[in-house]
Amino acid sequence: MDATAQAADPATSPPGSGTAEEIVLEGVSKVYPDGTVGVAELDLTFAAGELSVLVGPSGCGKTTTMKMINRIIEPTTGRILLGGEDVTRVDPDRLRRRIGYVIQSIGLFPHQSVRTNVGTVPRLLGWDRHRVRARVDELLETVGLDPKIFGDRYPAQLSGGQRQRAGVARALAADPPVLLMDEPFSAVDPVVRERLQSEFLRLQESVRKTIVFVTHDIEEAVRIGDRIAVMSAGGHVEQYATPAELLGRPANEFVADFVGADRGLKRLAVTDVDTADLEHPPVVHVADGLADARAALQRHGARWAVVLDDDENLHGWLSAERAAGAGTVGSAARRMEAWVPVHSSLKTAFATMLQLEAGWVAVLDGDRFLGVLTPESLHAALRRSVEGVAPEVAGAAQA
DSSP states (O other): OOTTSOOOOTTTSOTTOOOOOOEEEEEEEEEOTTSOEEEEEEEEEEOTTOEEEEEOSTTSSHHHHHHHHTTSSOOSEEEEEETTEEGGGSOHHHHHTTEEEEETTOOOOTTSOHHHHHTHHHHHTTOOHHHHHHHHHHHHHHTTOOHHHHTTOOGGGSOHHHHHHHHHHHHTTTOOSEEEEESTTTTSOHHHHHHHHHHHHHHHHHHOOEEEEEESOHHHHHHHOSEEEEEETTTEEEEEEOHHHHHHSOSSHHHHHHHOTTHHHHHHHTOBOOGGGOBOOOEEETTSBHHHHHHHHHHHTOSEEEEEOTTSBEEEEEETTTTOSSSBHHHHOBOOOOEEETTOBHHHHHHHHHHHTOSOEEEEETTEEEEEEOHHHHHHHHHHHHHOOOOOOTTOOOO
């Protein structure tokens, strides 16, 4: 069976029931006949339903580790448990039917249509023609390839990004509980690569497979991984942690050098806005008089206020200068451009501040105003994400 198109055995996993399974490596090593150590005594657990990334320089054993999971490479020592079953004691062909596999070169059969490529494993597993067709069309829709347009095309008629999506669809065709991905997006240009990463994260939200993803790119690892294993030469794991922990507390000098001196900026991308970190400036409403607004600003010692409508939704903002004179708040308020949805990343919030040259951004749940992030509260949120400390008072002195 082609290694790039493996999937679950319908005898154990009917369509739609490929429940994610935990992968556990216990003392796993790979030593070649000439004595070269490819992987050294690995003890790792890839949690069910999570996307775990193996990252490190070339030759550190990332791909070797991944290939030992489905026994394309046989481990020298140790045990690999998939859903509690020792894979080293399982028939390799039976094992690979439980595992989807996507590689950098995609591996689509050039003389078969996209529809035929994606349906390879279900046909090998004996699915009837109508069931295969329905599953293939469903998956092509899922990965953003209209089956009416792309189903009968051949790989050479697709762009690099489209071929990659077809490869992902083929790996998922029989709903495997585990997906192995070996630098799947590295062969496309940066713009397409970022789009594919976003689409894949959206897909993972719905399918929740146990995924082991190999890359040499720390930016990609940080963006997509639930947990990241940083590997060094000889197949050693230097640190296995969440992106925020990895960037905030590198275990040693090797990890610190590998993730880069700009790890503080990278951490912004993996830390979400938390409502506990928001500041709460004065709030006025569109129907209030400007005299009432001035009084509110004076009570808080503030230079601006957030303006809400009658439903407590964000309307805009009002500066102390524009609050002078008579009239209503609604007549003097300015449109609010600097805002982000709740649970956006701190990177998104910071980028919005910079792009709009704003001193703060509003945080919304739909249209409902929750509070604001300032540079001070953003910094406090970033520190707390690593240190696990309670929210700091906004504007307090920072260490």
